[in-house]
Structures are given as structure tokens and as C-alpha cells.
Amino acid sequence: MVHLVQIDNGLSRRVAMVDEPYLRCLNDVRSIYQLAQSCLQSGERLSDLALALAQGETLDYDAVYTGTSEWRLLAPIDVPEQxxxxxxxxxxxxxxxxxxxxxxxxxxxxxxxxxxxxxxxxxxxxxxxxxxxxxxxxxxxxxxxxxxxxxxxxxxxxxxxxxxxxxxxxxxxxxxxxxxxxxxxxxxxxxxxxxxxxxxxxxxxxxxxxxxxxxxxxxxxxxxxxxxxxxxxxxxxxxxxxxxxxxxxxxxxxxxxxxxxxxxxxxxxxxxxxxxxxxxxxxxxxxxxxxxxxxxxxxxxxxxxxxxxxxxxxxxxxxxxxxxxxxxxxxxxxxxxxxxxxxxx
CATH class of the missing domain: 3.90.850.10 (Fumarylacetoacetase-like, C-terminal domain)
Known part of the structure; x- marks a missing residue:
């Protein structure tokens, strides 16, 4: 199973894969909605695409979860701007x-x-x-x-x-x-x-x-x-x-x-x-x-x-x-x- 979160720091937002005790950010993805749309268009499995893109910055999940990081957790799905x-x-x-x-x-x-x-x-x-x-x-x-x-x-x-x-x-x-x-x-x-x-x-x-x-x-x-x-x-x-x-x-x-x-x-x-x-x-x-x-x-x-x-x-x-x-x-x-x-x- 793949676990995903959405995070925001007030300036930008990202999708990250949970890899306890870390979060591994997905490259070039701002929302899970965007990720799902890509899968609908390509026919690729969402879990496979997420794993392939999880090559970005690594964050301390404990810091994000406890509120000591600049990043905060969002609801794990939304339709940005709509x-x-x-x-x-x-x-x-x-x-x-x-x-x-x-x-x-x-x-x-x-x-x-x-x-x-x-x-x-x-x-x-x-x-x-x-x-x-x-x-x-x-x-x-x-x-x-x-x-x-x-x-x-x-x-x-x-x-x-x-x-x-x-x-x-x-x-x-x-x-x-x-x-x-x-x-x-x-x-x-x-x-x-x-x-x-x-x-x-x-x-x-x-x-x-x-x-x-x-x-x-x-x-x-x-x-x-x-x-x-x-x-x-x-x-x-x-x-x-x-x-x-x-x-x-x-x-x-x-x-x-x-x-x-x-x-x-x-x-x-x-x-x-x-x-x-x-x-x-x-x-x-x-x-x-x-x-x-x-x-x-x-x-x-x-x-x-x-x-x-x-x-x-x-x-x-x-x-x-x-x-x-x-x-x-x-x-x-x-x-x-x-x-x-x-x-x-």
C-alpha cells in the first residue's frame, strides 16, 4: 500500500509519500487531484506513478505532524481553486x-x-x-x-x-x-x-x-x-x-x-x-x-x-x-x- 499526504508551507504545496519516519516529496506534483488526473489520461496505476515520482526532497514526518516544521498537513484530497x-x-x-x-x-x-x-x-x-x-x-x-x-x-x-x-x-x-x-x-x-x-x-x-x-x-x-x-x-x-x-x-x-x-x-x-x-x-x-x-x-x-x-x-x-x-x-x-x-x- 502507498500512503500519500498533501502539505503546504504558505508559499507552495506538495504531495509526499509516507516512508516512516520520513516524507518523500513527489517531483512536479502539487496535488493528489493532479496525480489522479494524470493516471486517468495515461492509464498508469496511481501507486506506480507515485512511487516513480517520489524522488524529491525528504522531510521529517514527526516535525510536520507535530507542527514544528514550516510545512503543515492538508486534507489529503481537494480540488485546488475549485x-x-x-x-x-x-x-x-x-x-x-x-x-x-x-x-x-x-x-x-x-x-x-x-x-x-x-x-x-x-x-x-x-x-x-x-x-x-x-x-x-x-x-x-x-x-x-x-x-x-x-x-x-x-x-x-x-x-x-x-x-x-x-x-x-x-x-x-x-x-x-x-x-x-x-x-x-x-x-x-x-x-x-x-x-x-x-x-x-x-x-x-x-x-x-x-x-x-x-x-x-x-x-x-x-x-x-x-x-x-x-x-x-x-x-x-x-x-x-x-x-x-x-x-x-x-x-x-x-x-x-x-x-x-x-x-x-x-x-x-x-x-x-x-x-x-x-x-x-x-x-x-x-x-x-x-x-x-x-x-x-x-x-x-x-x-x-x-x-x-x-x-x-x-x-x-x-x-x-x-x-x-x-x-x-x-x-x-x-x-x-x-x-x-x-x-x-
Whole structure:
């Protein structure tokens, strides 16, 4: 497997291959997007081209990662100067742990305690029904089409943050919490078909308190910034992926959990998730990039944790390189202002 990062020093940017404990810069490449475009045009394998070009300057990865270098880590994919050409989306209810959390969240405010006590089947929410459909029909035989998973949109490239950048709870939001996931990175070729560039660690940051109020708020709860990185893994093994997530408050770890993802831990196959995202013509525009989150195993919110300003979220998955770390920032409610459209009539 080849691991790539994008770095910037304020004057220039580069792509580098991870060769622990070093970064080996690729010659004449400013972005992974550029590298992927070259492969689409030449037919060359991305890993082969990256290895061939990794003959540039060698950097100390520890210094870059800890912030003592002039170089800083960027998100490992973007569309330079055209962030609107990058779509961020994802699929939920793909992991058993997340289904249990969602079931509990959506039952919390139903006001149906008596009905549920008398008839337990009444406790099955729409979320749990959709999860059960995934268990039954989310892993179709090769060449067949399975059932559609839950799908959500998060925004375009303007909403993407790199490692160590703050994830902000907006003034209008009710909450903000981590979702530790793997994200697939795709580019659309000139033939209108998707190509998977690789996979990376992701924090699909969401407003769980807003969603808990009513499950129809799911769409709005997902329209938040998120983070991926630091490393984009080319040719990653996605069968069984073990990891861990931690929430740190000062010197104290206030919550941590061992997590699992990968196809063996999901009710939907990767092929089924990809089909149902890219079946839409609007998701197959040549030159566009897609960051697609595959779902979370567990959330700190599900264990009653409320994140505060200054907390750090840290996510690690075996085989995906160094941990993704981001601090949480909370905007003051005093900054919330009415957004009013002006007329051009």
C-alpha cells in the first residue's frame, strides 16, 4: 500500500509519500487531484506513478505532524481553486453499533413509553427498519443490485478540514460530536465513471442533539464541516479494519472506545454503497471528486458525552497511518444573525 499526504508551507504545496519516519516529496506534483488526473489520461496505476515520482526532497514526518516544521498537513484530497467540484456525502446505518445508537436516540423523545411497554415491537423506529433491510439485502451477489442505504449530503470542498484544524460548532447549532469513520476518495473520469483513488481516516462531524430532537432533522444535522487525513491510502484493505477513538479534555481522556469497520463489520458491501452513490447522474460529472463516509461504529454522544470547546478528537485505524486529530471550537450564540435574501427584482 502507498500512503500519500498533501502539505503546504504558505508559499507552495506538495504531495509526499509516507516512508516512516520520513516524507518523500513527489517531483512536479502539487496535488493528489493532479496525480489522479494524470493516471486517468495515461492509464498508469496511481501507486506506480507515485512511487516513480517520489524522488524529491525528504522531510521529517514527526516535525510536520507535530507542527514544528514550516510545512503543515492538508486534507489529503481537494480540488485546488475549485472547492465546489468536491462533493462530501456518506451512508449511515451501515454498522450495528450505530444502528443501536440511532434507535435509542430516536426513541428518546417519542412520548410512546406506555405503548412500547405494552407492545415491544412498537419500539422499532424507521432507522432500525432501514438497518434491518441492509442486513437482509445490503450484500447482493456480484453483478446484482442490493437495497439502497441511508444517504446524506454534507457539503462541498469548502466544508473540508485537514488534520489539526478546528471543527467548529456553529452559533446556530445545538451540538457537535465526532463520528470516527473511513472515507472513500473518488474521481470521475472523462467517461463519466467513478474511480476510487483510495481511502482515509475521517471525522464525519455532526450535530447529534439536533438530530435527536426529531429524526427528520438528520439532513440538517449533517451540514457541518468535517475532517479527513492525514494519509490517503492507495490500495487499502477494507475487509476488517480495527481502530480506536478518544476524546481528550486537557490532560484527561474523558472517553475512548475500540472500534471496527470494514466490510466484515458492515451490513452493506462496499460495492453496494458505491453503486447507490454513483447511480445518480449528478454524481458522475467528469473531473469531480467525491469524499464518501462509510459510517461509524460508535459515537461518544451515544454514551452520553457532550463535547466542549477545546476538547480534542483523535481517531486511529490500523493500516491507515497516523491518527487524525482535531480540536473542537464553539461559536458564541451571540454571533447568530438572521440571514435574509435580497431581491434583484
Amino acid at each position: 472547492p465546489s467540484r468536491l462533493t462530501i456525502a456518506g451512508t449511515g446505518l451501515t454498522h450495528l453499533g450505530s444502528a443501536k445508537d440511532r434507535q435509542a436516540m430516536h426513541l428518546a423523545n417519542t412520548g410512546r413509553d406506555a405503548e412500547i411497554a405494552e407492545k415491544p415491537s412498537a419500539a422499532v423506529t424507521d432507522s432500525m427498519r432501514m438497518f434491518q433491510w441492509g442486513v437482509e439485502r445490503g450484500r447482493p451477489a456480484p453483478g446484482e443490485i442490493g437495497i439502497a442505504p441511508e444517504w446524506f449530503y454534507k457539503g462541498n470542498g469548502a466544508m473540508l478540514r485537514g488534520p489539526f484544524e478546528p471543527l467548529t460548532v456553529p452559533a446556530y447549532a445545538e451540538d457537535g460530536g465526532e463520528e470516527a469513520e473511513i472515507a472513500g476518495i473518488y474521481i470521475i473520469g472523462g467517461n463519466g465513471m467513478p474511480y476510487r483513488i483510495g481511502m482515509t481516516i475521517g471525522n464525519e462531524f455532526s450535530d447529534h442533539q439536533f438530530e435527536k430532537r426529531n429524526y427528520l432533522n438528520l439532513a440538517g444535522s449533517k451540514l457541518r464541516i468535517c475532517s479527513i487525513g492525514p494519509e490517503l491510502v492507495i490500495g487499502a484493505d477494507f475487509e476488517v479494519v480495527e481502530g480506536s477513538v478518544q476524546i481528550k479534555r486537557g490532560a484527561e481522556t474523558i472517553w475512548s472506545k475500540e472500534i471496527e469497520t470494514g466490510e466484515a463489520n458492515m451490513c452493506h458491501s462496499l460495492a453496494n454503497l458505491e453503486h447507490h452513490h454513483f447511480k445518480f447522474e449528478g454524481h458522475r460529472q467528469p473531473g469531480d471528486v467525491h469524499v464518501h463516509f462509510f459510517g461509524a461504529h460508535s459515537l461518544s454522544f451515544g454514551d452520553g458525552i457532550t463535547l466542549r470547546d477545546g476538547d480534542w478528537m483523535e481517531i486511529h485505524f490500523d493500516g491507515f497511518g497516523r491518527a487524525l486529530r482535531n480540536p473542537l471550537r464553539t461559536e458564541s450564540k451571540d454571533t447568530y444573525r438572521l440571514v435574509q435574501a435580497s431581491s434583484l427584482a
